[in-house]
Amino acid sequence: MDFRFTPEQEQFREEVREFLRQELPADWQGAGGYGDEGGEATRELSRRMMAKLAERKWLAMAWPEEYGGLAASHMQQLIYNEEMSYQGAPGSFSMGVAWVGPAIMLYGTDEQKQRYLPRITGGEDVWCTLYSEPEAGSDLASLQTKAVRDGDDFVINGQKIWTSNAQGSQWGWLAARTDPEAPKHKGISTFMVSMDTPGITIRPLINMAGQSGFSEVFFENVRVPKENLVGELNRGWYQVAVALDFERSGIQAYAGGRRTLERLIEFVQQHPDETVRRNPMLRMRLADRAVELAAGTYIAYRIPWMQSQGMIPNYEASISKLYGSELTQRLALTGVQLLGTYGGLEPGSKWAPLHGRLERSYLSSVASTIAAGTSEVQRSIIATRGLGLPRG
Numbered sequence: 092m093d094f095r096f097t098p099e100q101e102q103f104r105e106e107v108r109e110f111l112r113q114e115l116p117a118d119w120q121g122a123g124g125y126g127d128e129g130g131e132a133t134r135e136l137s138r139r140m141m142a143k144l145a146e147r148k149w150l151a152m153a154w155p156e157e158y159g160g161l162a163a164s165h166m167q168q169l170i171y172n173e174e175m176s177y178q179g180a181p182g183s184f185s186m187g188v189a190w191v192g193p194a195i196m197l198y199g200t201d202e203q204k205q206r207y208l209p210r211i212t213g214g215e216d217v218w219c220t221l222y223s224e225p226e227a228g229s230d231l232a233s234l235q236t237k238a239v240r241d242g243d244d245f246v247i248n249g250q251k252i253w254t255s256n257a258q259g260s261q262w263g264w265l266a267a268r269t270d271p272e273a274p275k276h277k278g279i280s281t282f283m284v285s286m287d288t289p290g291i292t293i294r295p296l297i298n299m300a301g302q303s304g305f306s307e308v309f310f311e312n313v314r315v316p317k318e319n320l321v322g323e324l325n326r327g328w329y330q331v332a333v334a335l336d337f338e339r340s341g342i343q344a345y346a347g348g349r350r351t352l353e354r355l356i357e358f359v360q361q362h363p364d365e366t367v368r369r370n371p372m373l374r375m376r377l378a379d380r381a382v383e384l385a386a387g388t389y390i391a392y393r394i395p396w397m398q399s400q401g402m403i404p405n406y407e408a409s410i411s412k413l414y415g416s417e418l419t420q421r422l423a424l425t426g427v428q429l430l431g432t433y434g435g436l437e438p439g440s441k442w443a444p445l446h447g448r449l450e451r452s453y454l455s456s457v458a459s460t461i462a463a464g465t466s467e468v469q470r471s472i473i474a475t476r477g478l479g480l481p482r483g
């Protein structure tokens with residue numbers, strides 16, 4: 092087994108690092124969490140970074156060149172994601188790049204490809220994902236939002252929930268029911284919806300960290316031109332299922348976690364109190380997290396490696412998502428335990444160690460085992476598809 096990257100890959104890694112050294116502010120602490128941390132300043136930096144990344148064609152580097160990518164290898168994409176996530180750089184993740192664009196590439200018409208894909212790779216359009224509903228999350232096929240054909244339009248009525256970055260998105264990638272009579276998996280279609288269409292109301296939700304990263308989105312007689320249907324009518328469920336596979340290589344959790352661990356180690360090493368530096372319990376926990384991060388990183392590396400060998404990762408991606416999200420929570424817990432009473436102070440407090448990052452991570456990490464498929468759902472996939480056990 093050879094775990095080394097090739098000289099070309101190492102060179103590319105250095106190029107990404109150099110880019111980040113140039114573009115990120117010297118005091119950059121990382122975007123972190125799922126919220127609106129940093130407010131307008133972070134958003135402005137994010138816009139700037141997107142433009143620079145688009146210039147280099149790095150935003151969607153794995154996409155084919157004809158759609159504005161670099162046809163980069165899976166390993167190159169992994170290296171890019173790893174470096175971006177290690178620094179918590181804005182622009183490192185986009186739903187447009189991760190699954191909307193790939194779905195349009197697979198199922199869209201030529202006209203749709205030409206119109207929408209370059210605006211994703213150019214960083215002009217930001218997309219949100221309109222799947223979950225109050226009564227449809229893990230069991231997404233139960234969704235009730237309806238799209239009814241009326242002349243040249245579809246008319247959308249219903250409610251979505253937990254829509255990340257709904258407010259900051261120009262476009263929404265919507266799954267809606269188009270045949271209420273058909274079995275539930277066979278009556279769903281996917282649409283591209285401009286988020287400023289009349290009849291759409293976005294109501295931000297505040298999470299337990301006080302951030303408003305996601306929203307409820309209400310549709311009241313929203314007219315979407317029939318040209319915005321993507322793929323075949325009533326085949327949306329199968330398109331969503333395929334599109335979701337683009338999301339789950341999982342290196343982000345391990346790369347970001349490695350940076351957090353390094354900060355914690357530095358904190359302990361520089362602590363003036365020797366009892367903290369030598370605290371056996373903290374040392375053991377930090378050592379455990381270090382081992383887990385190393386193991387998780389290789390779990391994540393395996394996925395692009397499989398893709399590079401022509402294999403299609405399936406339950407392997409669930410292993411990475413499950414292990415990475417639960418490790419994110421363990422690491423955040425270790426962090427707040429290590430920082431002691433001060434570890435609970437929010438960013439902005441002058442006494443908050445490590446700029447309050449751990450308090451933020453601790454609260455926002457709760458969502459990591461829910462977003463993009465819960466831990467129970469991942470375990471179920473691993474049990475059935477990975478271990479060959481019957482469905483529970």
Ligand SMILES: Cc1cc2nc3c(=O)[nH]c(=O)nc-3n(C[C@H](O)[C@H](O)[C@H](O)COP(=O)(O)OP(=O)(O)OC[C@H]3O[C@@H](n4cnc5c(N)ncnc54)[C@H](O)[C@@H]3O)c2cc1C
Pocket residue numbers: 125219220221222223224225226227228229230252253254255256305458459461462463464465466467468471
């Ligand atoms: C931070 C965050 C961002 C999100 N962003 C988006 C977004 O941008 N767009 C979007 O559409 N959605 C988004 N979601 C929604 C997310 O996809 C759902 O929350 C998730 O799929 C779980 O669905 P649910 O909340 O309805 O919980 P439920 O599905 O109701 O689950 C409740 C509990 O039951 C368990 N459970 C459910 N079914 C099973 C089963 N078959 N076997 C065992 N246990 C089961 C679950 O694991 C969970 O513990 C986001 C969620 C979060 C937390």
